[in-house]
Every structure is written in structure tokens, then in C-alpha cells.
Amino acid sequence: MSKARKMLSDWNAPYIQSLMKLIETQSKATLGIWAVDYSERIILPLWRKYYPDDLRPQNALNAARQWLAGTIKLPQAKSAILECHGAAREAEGNPVAQAAARTIGQCASTIHSARHCIGLAFYGAIAVAYDQIGTDAPWEQIEQCAAEECGRMEAALRAVALENELNPAKIDWKC
Secondary structure: OOOOOOOOOOOOOHHHHHHHHHHOOOOHHHHHHHHHHHHHHHHHHHHHHHOOOOOHHHHHHHHHHHHHHOOOOHHHHHHHHHHHHHHHHHOOOOHHHHHHHHHHHHHHHHHOOHHHHHHHHHHHHHHHHHHHHOOOOOHHHHHHHHHHHHHHHHHHHHHHOOOOOOOOOOOOOOO
């Protein structure tokens, strides 16, 4: 068995490009809400399947929501997010759980930098694919499953996107 990839990595894939174009039209707040909501609904259950008593990913999502609501400061939120990243490191050897925790950490980090929301696609889609078809499936099948999940992610963003957003996030993709 070959080692499972930790994330998708093709920035030029059509499903990634389409999502990036939509992301660029939205505010940091909208992106944060979308990323946190999607992570909580779809990705967090993947983490809980393996680590039901480890609340660090849930705590990161809660902290991001609290920051978005203005009830906590960024340093408090960042502390919870860093704990989530620690959970991901500790899940080495469990590709689904590790990708789920990485996804959640990146999505929660959207409150700090809007471009982190793309982690939902790069880590989250692979977590879903590994959960659905396994890490031993051929990469082409894993990528196809991940691409389909990215389509669902984009549909979820379209559902909350503001048309003609007045304050879109200024994102430097650094890719």
C-alpha cells in the first residue's frame, strides 16, 4: 500500500479554479461562515468517527463562530485553532481523521486570512473521498470523488454568496 496523500494539490483542476473564482467574489465574513458551517456539517463527523472524545476540532469551529459574532478576540480564537492543528498532527496514520482535523483548522483560520478557506477543498474533499472509497482506491477514483465533493462545496458557497458583494476579500493565492 502506498502512503495516502495528505491533500489535493492541483491548483489548476477545473473544480478548484471554479471554486476559487467564486471565493474571490465574497467577503471574509461570508467565506468564514461558509467554511465553518460546511466543516461542522460534513467534516467534523469524520473526525468524530475516530476521535469522539477529542473536542479540539469542535472547539476551533466554536471559536471561529464566536470571533465572527464579535464575542471573542482573535488571540483566543487562534489558540483554539492551534489546538486543532495539534489534533491533526497527532492523528498521523489515520488519513481520514488527519485530513478532517486539517480541514477544520484551515476553515476556522479563515477568520484570520480569507484564503485559508480553500483548505476546505484541498483537505476536506480528500477526507470525504478517503472515507467513502478508502485510501487504497486508485488515485483517479479518489480524485473523482474529491472533485464531486468540491462541487458540493461550491454549491454550498453559492447558496450563501452575496450577489455583487461590496467588500470581497482580497486574496493572494500564492500559487
